[in-house]
Amino acid sequence: MFSTKKFGGFLSRLRKNADMTQSELADKLNLTRQAVSRYETGDSFPDVSVLVKIGDIFGITLDELINSGEPSRGQSEILENIAKGKEANLTENSADVSDIVGLAPFLKPSVLEKLAEGLSKQGIDISNIVSLAEYLNDKSISAMLEKADFENISEELLEKLAPLLDNKSKYTVFEKILEGKTDWHLIKVLIPYMDYIQSQIEAAVVEGALPWDALNELREGNRRLWEKMHEEGNI
Secondary structure: OOOHHHHHHHHHHHHHHOOOOHHHHHHHHOOOHHHHHHHHHOOOOOOHHHHHHHHHHHOOOHHHHHHOOOOOHHHHHHHHHHHOOOOOOOOOOOOOHHHHHHHHHHOOHHHHHHHHHHHHHHOOEHHHHHHHHOOOOHHHHHHHHHHOEOOOOOHHHHHHHHHHOOHHHHHHHHHHHHOOOOOHHHHHHHHHHOOOHHHHHHHHHHHOOOOOOHHHHHHHHHHHHHHHHHHOOOO
16 A cells, blocks of 8 residues: 655655755755655545646656555555556556555645545445545535445444534435435434434434334433533534
């Protein structure tokens, strides 16, 4: 998997071998010295457009720069395609979801949206959506949730995911519960994050979409909501 630490070490050696200060490199890249420092320590990774400039400055290929971070084959292909302005789609024999999860912190949401389109067509495990949600825009998350397999979602995973979802995505999860695609007990996790869900749960119980025991989960969810509001100082 791609390592920003290894990439940073490689960049640092390139700069030092060229007898260049961080400030001098930053000036050539039109960046701050602090940005270059973060690249070299592995705390952040350059935008792919900056990679091209770095390659030009030190006279090395894009392949050499990218491979210094020891990416997987799929990650290497993704980064190279983005840097060359090619479509950042998944291909049959290279990138997979683990490659995208590993690169997600370093890619723009617009780039991830293109990659997410491929994942949503394939279908994706809910645990991977949780890993990606922090970096994806609302549109991409919604598209992936509609195609996702909810069989393995747990209360813990949904607790991590729910705060990152917009209203459309939260209702997608609620609909999966009503359709029996996942455990109905999970409704208690959604309650603190969804307006008007109480009346919808009650209606679903009356209509038979949820068992009567769901009202117990409603009470548990309301307790969580009260605790959440108390922690936030809203009561």
